[in-house]
Amino acid sequence: MIDVIICAPLYAKSTGFITHGAIALSRDRIVAVGHQGQIESLATTTTTVKRYPDDALLLPAFCDSHQHFLSYIRGRVERLSLWDAHSLSEVFARISAKVATLPAGTWIIADGHDQGRYAERRHPTLSELDAIAPYHPLLIHRACHHIAIANSAGLSIAGITADTPHPEGGRIAHDAHGQLNGILEESARTLVTKHITLPPIDWQAHIPSAAHEYHKRGITSIGEAAIGHINGLADLHVMQDAHLNNRLPLRVSYMGFGAVADAWMNRHERIAENDWQNAPIIKFFVDGTLGGETAWLSQPYRHNPSTCGYSLYSQKMLCHVVTHAHQSNFQVAIHAIGDAAVAQVLDAYQHALNTTPRTDHRHRIEHVEVLNKGLAQRFAQLGVIAAVQPMFTWFEESDVAQVPEELLPYTHAWKELETHQVPLAFGSDNPVVPDFTPVKGIAAAVTRRNYRGLTINPSQAISWRSAVDAYTSTAAWSLRREHIYGDLRAGLKADFVILDKQFETGDMDRILVQETWLDGVCVYQR
Secondary structure, three states, rough: OOEEEEEEEEOOOOEEEEEOOOOOOOEOOEEEEHHHHHHOOOOOOOEEEEEEEOOEEEOOEEEEEOOOOHHHHHHHHHHHEEOOOHHHHHHHHHHHHHOOOOOOOOOEEEEEOOOHHOOOOOOOOOOHHHHHOOOOOOEEEEEOEEEEEOOOOHHHOOOOOOOOOOOOEEEEEOOOOOOEEEEEEHHHHHHHHHOOOOOOOOOOHHHHHHHHHHHHOOOEEEEEEEEEEOOOOOHHHHHHHHHHHOOOOOEEEEEEEOOOHHHHHOOOOOOOOOOOEEEEEEEEEEOOOOOOOOOOOOOOOOOOOOOOOOOOOOOHHHHHHHHHHOOOEEEEEEHHHOOOHHHHHHHHHHHHHHOOOOOOOOOOEEOOOOOOHHHHHHHHOOOOOEEEHHHHHHOOOOOEEEHHHHHHHHHHHHHHHHOOOEEEEEEEOOOOOOOOHHHHHHHHHHOOOOOOOOOOOOOOOHHHHHHHHHHHHHHHHHHOOOOOOOOOOOOOOOOOEEEEHHHHHOOOOHHHHEEEOOOOEEEEEO
8 A cells, every 4th residue: 555655856876866756655665666647646545645846856865874873962962062163262261161160170071172173273282271171170072083182180180191101092192392282192082081970871861862863964874883982882782772662763783893893793792683773894993083193194294294193003903803803794894094094904805805705795994085096996996885974075174284285186085986986885974073964965075165165176076966875875785774775766664855955956055854754754844
């Protein structure tokens, strides 16, 4: 029985663009897709027929294939937002206001710091932070979540001095005189974060409202890109409790990290896979970020020629852990931003595949912000997915400006990858960007303009159809969910989105989500 027919111009990878298109739904499934007249002929007396304007656009619902749902909730609940601060004076004013509301000794955690966005183009100094928060331990997370800045009270609680050795996989920064400057890179952040005491988050209370924010943006499925990175196995238990109690209206593919990855590799804590969740991926991090100067480049940073960034793994150790996960029949997803890091990961995948050949492995590299000549071809040869974030282009401030001149043509190089037929799976990396609306990511991938109107490496533009595919069908495929969602095909789940305008009308970053449907139900209407 046909319950609902949706009539609108539509696009999906399997159908192409249909000017007068329609889909038919039966309960939670799509049962027919085609031209409006053909599909409307299937209606019965009980069928609801919904017709949309000729300038609307029906698409498969978006899949954010790389984001951090629990981190998003944590940021909304317990962190002071700096995302829209445009100067250090604004940052200091917000921290000072927070200090005034809390007893001495209470931790203050801020998020969204980006020195590239500030008029001063620098991090706050330790003395500046100490002046505004002398009696409150303070930790400021850079937007990328790979760099943090602590004040002296926070460093003291953590027992960090100028003589504290760098932890494995991180660095404690010092000033020109060898004294602490408060900056903590990569794993060095955990020296402080493990001492932070805050009231526990009521995760189950906040999950439904956070999921609604995804629906507002047309997103119904996500790749949870490092489950375990907040509280280890407890993160997985939080999500499973929400799933079992019907409080998580999103389809979730988990990438296990840390304690969760270790448990899965030892055949423990495996989840029950169904239409709403699966757990196919083990996650690793190989480098940091461009804005933090910790992404590993093959050449020195343009504005800091003293560093190329660094890898968090030796090649031998990376080959070992990747091959182990590969031989255990997992997908592997590895964070690699700089071109040297990307090359190192490709070497590790090559080693794993030479050791144990496997078809349809669907291994991924996350972010891939900088390539160099020949790397896209290696992706294609190895069958590796590029899981990239066009939202980084949309919100670009100063990261690309850090890239050395010879590598600039290979920054955010989605066209280079597409030309070599490398699968592109789009995501947002939410919450490391101020917003995560897929339409804005699509706009950035097509126009190569950021939110300020600055054009970034325009030769790497792709078509809107390619960008939509990367946010729908290929994103689903990258998570092994192409048989459930990501397209408009008979038999797939009725997950789709209605936009108010089409991408060829101009000003595509202003296109709005009118409705989001999940499992045959409208879960958001503007």
